[in-house]
Amino acid sequence: MAEDRLLASPPPRRRFCPEDRIWVSVGLFASLALTLGLPLVLVMLWSVAERWAAPNLLPQSYTSATWLAVLQDEGVLGAALTSTLIAVLVTACTAVLAWPTAWAMAKFPLRHKRAIEIFVLAPVIVPGIVVAVGVGQVFLLMGIAYTVPGVVLVQMVGTLPLMIRLLVASFETLPDELIHAARSLGASPLRALWHVALPLCVPGLLAGCLLSFVGSFEEFDKTFLVGAPVVQTLPVMLYHYLDPYSLQFPLAAVVALILLLPVLLVFVLSGRIMRDDLMAAGMGKV
Amino acid sequence: MTQGTPRARWLVWLCAGPGLLFLGALFVGPLLWSLASSLGLDHGLAGFTLEYYAQIFTRPALRRGLVASIYYGVVPVCVTLVLAIGLALLLRQHFRGRAWFNGLYKLPMAVPGIIAALLVLTLAERGGFLDRLVAPFGLSLPHLVRDPWGVGVILASVWKQLPFMTLVITGAFAAIPQEVSSAARTLGANRWRTLLWIELPMALPGISAAVLLSFIGTMGSFAIPDLLGPPSPRPLAVHMFSEFGSGHLPLVYAIGMLLSVFSVAVLLAYYALSQRAARLLGGGTEGSSHG
Numbered sequence: 069m070a071e072d073r074l075l076a077s078p079p080p081r082r083r084f085c086p087e088d089r090i091w092v093s094v095g096l097f098a099s100l101a102l103t104l105g106l107p108l109v110l111v112m113l114w115s116v117a118e119r120w121a122a123p124n125l126l127p128q129s130y131t132s133a134t135w136l137a138v139l140q141d142e143g144v145l146g147a148a149l150t151s152t153l154i155a156v157l158v159t160a161c162t163a164v165l166a167w168p169t170a171w172a173m174a175k176f177p178l179r180h181k182r183a184i185e186i187f188v189l190a191p192v193i194v195p196g197i198v199v200a201v202g203v204g205q206v207f208l209l210m211g212i213a214y215t216v217p218g219v220v221l222v223q224m225v226g227t228l229p230l231m232i233r234l235l236v237a238s239f240e241t242l243p244d245e246l247i248h249a250a251r252s253l254g255a256s257p258l259r260a261l262w263h264v265a266l267p268l269c270v271p272g273l274l275a276g277c278l279l280s281f282v283g284s285f286e287e288f289d290k291t292f293l294v295g296a297p298v299v300q301t302l303p304v305m306l307y308h309y310l311d312p313y314s315l316q317f318p319l320a321a322v323v324a325l326i327l328l329l330p331v332l333l334v335f336v337l338s339g340r341i342m343r344d345d346l347m348a349a350g351m352g353k354v
Numbered sequence: 355m356t357q358g359t360p361r362a363r364w365l366v367w368l369c370a371g372p373g374l375l376f377l378g379a380l381f382v383g384p385l386l387w388s389l390a391s392s393l394g395l396d397h398g399l400a401g402f403t404l405e406y407y408a409q410i411f412t413r414p415a416l417r418r419g420l421v422a423s424i425y426y427g428v429v430p431v432c433v434t435l436v437l438a439i440g441l442a443l444l445l446r447q448h449f450r451g452r453a454w455f456n457g458l459y460k461l462p463m464a465v466p467g468i469i470a471a472l473l474v475l476t477l478a479e480r481g482g483f484l485d486r487l488v489a490p491f492g493l494s495l496p497h498l499v500r501d502p503w504g505v506g507v508i509l510a511s512v513w514k515q516l517p518f519m520t521l522v523i524t525g526a527f528a529a530i531p532q533e534v535s536s537a538a539r540t541l542g543a544n545r546w547r548t549l550l551w552i553e554l555p556m557a558l559p560g561i562s563a564a565v566l567l568s569f570i571g572t573m574g575s576f577a578i579p580d581l582l583g584p585p586s587p588r589p590l591a592v593h594m595f596s597e598f599g600s601g602h603l604p605l606v607y608a609i610g611m612l613l614s615v616f617s618v619a620v621l622l623a624y625y626a627l628s629q630r631a632a633r634l635l636g637g638g639t640e641g642s643s644h645g
Contacts, residue, residue, distance in 0.1 A: 085443055089449035096455055103513065104461060107473035114476060122481050169373030176366045184374070186625060189380045193567070193617045195574020197591050198610035202384025205391075219573060225380050232373060282627065286466035289576050293598065306468050310475070310581050312500070317476070324469050331442055335464035336457075 114321035134318040138326070144305065148326060150216070151285055151301040157220045158284035159277050162227045167273065170235030175244070191229045198226050200293040207294060214298035222294045223287050227280040234279065238272025278334050286331055302327040385614065392607035406608035410590075416609070417559075418587035426504060426589050427573035430511035431565055437512070438519035438564070443549070445524055460517045470510045471581040475499060478506060499582050506582035511572045519564045526560025527553060559627045566620045566627075574613055 114120070115134060117127035138144045179183060191199065203222045207213040218222070246268065250260040288303040297302050306327060309320040359364040387396075394401040410416045431567065462470070477483050487497045499506035538548045554561075561585055572578075576591045583589070590609050598606045 089447065092447065093449040093451050093455070096449070097451065100455065100458055104458070106483075106614060107477050110476040111472065123486060125483070125486055148635075165373045165376055169371075172366050172369035176364060176369070178370070182625075184370070186621065187374070187377065190618075190621060191377060193570055193621045194385070194614050195570065195610075195617065197574060197589065197594055198388070198614050198617075199381060199384065199575055201594060201606050201610055202388040202602075203380060204598075205603065206384050206387060221380060224376070228373060228376060281463055286464075286469075288466060288468055292576075293595070303468050306472070307577065309580075310468065310472060312581070315475075319611035320472055321476075324472050328469060329464065331464050331466070332461065335461065348536055 098137045111321045111324055114317045115325055117318060138319065138322045138329065143300065144302075144323060144326070147300045147302050147305045150299060151303075151327075153282040154216060154219055154223065154291075154299075154301060155281050157216075158223045158227055161220065162224055162231050162280045163273060164233055164275055165224075166228055166231040166276065167269070170232045171240055171269075173232070174239035174242075175199065188229050188232050189289045191225050192233075194286075196226055196289040197293065203279075203290075213294055215295075216299055218248040218303075219291050219295040219299050222290045223284050226290065227283050230283065231280050234276045235272050238269045238275070242268050275298050278337060282331050282334050286327065309343045366569070371604070379447055388607040388610055391604050392611050394604060396644070403423045406604045407612070409605060410609060410612060413456040415587070416593060419590045420612075422504075422579075422583075422587040423573050423589040423591065426507055426511070426575075427569045429504075430572050431569045433508065433569060434512050434515045434519050435561070435565060436522050437516055439486060439554075439561075441516070441520045442527055445520070446527060454469075458595045460521065461512050463517045463521075467510070467575060467577045468581070470514045471578050474510045474513070474582055476505050478509065500584050500607050502584050504579070510578045510582055511575070515568045515572070515580075517531060517569055522564035523557065523561055526557035526564075530556045559630055562627050564626050566624050570617050570620050573616065580600045 114126055116130050116132060118129040118131035118133070120127040140306055172178065173181070173184060181316075200222060203225065204213055207218045207222070212218040247260055247264050250264045251257070287301075288305055288307065291299065291301050292304055292307065295301070300324060306320060306323045308314075309323060331346070390396055392406055394403040394405070410420060419608060436535060441459070449455075467472075475482065478495070480497060480499070481493070482499075495498070496508070497505075518611075534556065535548050535552055538552045539545075543551070572590050573589070573634075579589050580592045580595070583592070590613060594606050594609050597609070
């Protein structure tokens with residue numbers, strides 16, 4: 069684009085005129101502020117609002133009581149701990165299962181590769197609730213419904229396919245030559261695996277773990293069906309606060325912010341280490 | 355690698371096995387179980403019945419639920435598609451702060467559906483921020499939450515889907531070899547003609563994939579329509595929760611199977627499209643041929 073601007077000097081082409089792009093960016097950032105910034109600010113205001121009745125655009129008085137009450141409330145803290153524990157377990161188990169599978173799919177000549185790809189995509193496509201009612205009934209028979217392990221297992225049905233797909237997309241771009249070179253220079257298969265192949269996997273694996281953590285931390289449908297009301301995670305708790313008959317905005321806002329904080333943090337981190345196409349793969353594309 | 359030798363083959367299956375077995379046990383298994391129970395087969399062959407499927411189409415609440423599911427699937431996706439194509443086209447150009455925008459616009463992908471519902475509630479509910487904003491001018495907003503047309507649901511779904519769709523469509527545009535559009539421009543097509551007749555058709559497989567995946571995503575979503583949608587009609591996913599709660603399992607499974615059939619149809623259509631995409635762009639860029 070820069071060269072284009074240099075080349076197209078005499079006839080003023082509107083497309084590269086600098087003001088144009090200022091307007092584009094003003095428009096884009098304004099809509100971003102309206103659709104993303106404004107609601108988030110409102111939620112933050114709600115979390116510290118004491119009185120905020122109808123005609124006022126800003127809260128009439130502020131208080132930290134809601135935050136303090138929530139932070140001292142064992143229910144919310146417990147839910148936050150449960151959510152974190154489940155997310156860590158889900159991420160660890162998913163990574164352990166997905167890694168070899170993805171490596172095999174990306175690096176070995178598999179027979180029926182297309183069929184396996186479709187098989188791995190299927191759980192992403194079938195709505196979570198359909199998976200959950202089936203799994204929920206099986207878990208009831210097995211006696212692990214309404215337990216943390218049950219929730220971990222049902223969430224993995226959602227995170228495992230995404231992790232596999234993300235890792236396959238990431239591993240496919242790794243150069244085989246490095247491993248061949250290590251082998252031909254005399255490294256044993258184990259050494260080549262440990263010193264060459266594993267370090268090469270790290271970025272893809274890290275990205276997959278971050279997405280998997282977020283996916284589990286905010287998962288609602290399956291957790292709600294298999295775990296609630298015994299296993300209380302933050303999304304399940306938030307859902308109860310948002311019930312139209314007992315809607316409590318300040319409380320809901322605080323829980324939402326507690327839920328959102330790690331999610332956004334992880335997302336910013338993953339955006340830094342992840343390419344767009346990988347992210348699309350992780351979110352269900354490719 | 356040691357390709358094709360028997361040793362390599364068991365190594366491959368040793369690697370791929372556990373993950374695939376897990377999905378088999380916790381995805382395919384329960385799905386087959388659901389299928390069997392929805393047909394009344396869980397107590398043996400004698401119990402075979404299509405009654406539960408018939409209920410979906412005969413009970414008025416469920417029939418309207420089916421229509422509502424399709425409505426909540428189709429409308430947000432159409433709105434999102436138009437916005438996403440526009441946004442993807444803008445993102446191809448250079449503008450001030452593009453890198454920042456590129457990072458920020460993806461945030462809603464990380465925001466859970468329930469929080470999206472909360473955001474729409476704070477903004478658009480009667481007596482919410484927007485309502486208060488226009489009140490001094492003597493205006494009042496129509497019902498946007500729990501309204502008969504499900505505007506709140508559509509708003510929240512569009513908000514949540516737009517980044518994903520934009521990401522995929524941007525990728526689809528980027529996969530078109532630069533020479534193709536340059537050739538069209540050289541041969542005298544203007545920018546709009548090139549877009550309409552060259553670039554959009556070539557990006558179509560990627561765009562369709564995004565549309566199909568989003569469609570299935572909203573059709574099966576529970577939290578957003580449950581919190582923002584009108585009490586009636588409620589989409590099938592919401593019915594599934596309430597029927598599950600009251601223990602009408604075979605009916606729940608039947609609804610689930612119906613939603614799955616939609617999904618599988620979408621999945622197959624998607625693969626047909628992606629293979630066409632691979633053929634279409636096969637000669638061009640190597641990376642896109644993975645479809």
